[in-house]
Amino acid sequence: xxxxxxxxxxxxxxxxxxxxxxxxxxxxxxxxxxxxxxxxxxxxxxxxxxxxxxxxxxxxxxxxxxxxxxxxxxxxxxxxxxxxxxxxxxxxxxxxxxxxxxxxxxxxxxxxxxxxxxxxxxxxxxxxxxxxxxxxxxxxxxxxxxxxx
Numbered sequence: 001x002x003x004x005x006x007x008x009x010x011x012x013x014x015x016x017x018x019x020x021x022x023x024x025x026x027x028x029x030x031x032x033x034x035x036x037x038x039x040x041x042x043x044x045x046x047x048x049x050x051x052x053x054x055x056x057x058x059x060x061x062x063x064x065x066x067x068x069x070x071x072x073x074x075x076x077x078x079x080x081x082x083x084x085x086x087x088x089x090x091x092x093x094x095x096x097x098x099x100x101x102x103x104x105x106x107x108x109x110x111x112x113x114x115x116x117x118x119x120x121x122x123x124x125x126x127x128x129x130x131x132x133x134x135x136x137x138x139x140x141x142x143x144x145x146x147x148x149x
Contacts, residue, residue, distance in 0.1 A: 014064055021067045025074045031055045034078045041079045043071055069142040 008016075028034040037043050045059055048071065058064045059071065 017054050
């Protein structure tokens, strides 16, 4: 197997980073989940760096202007106050999160109620068993006329 010892130039690394960021933006557009990455009207830089394997310097002054422009354009499209779609998606996401929390709380209440009812049923089963035992003892003694207490 022939291996190449050619080093990748900084220009080529920058180009590859641009492709990764563009693909990440396209994927967010496709899934419509960009609101999950929003922090104060911008894409979370930490999330972008992690997802695209880029350093923090890329988005700082003097960084990669092509990536910065792509991210700013996406932020303007996704998070601008004029973007009704962005607001709608954000509200829908917030509503879904609230619904999820309420559903989890309801499920927890139902689980608590189930446990309470199981304890109650177990107590009744024990009481029934005790009463049957008393009845059996009385029948065995022939005291059928005595009231059960």
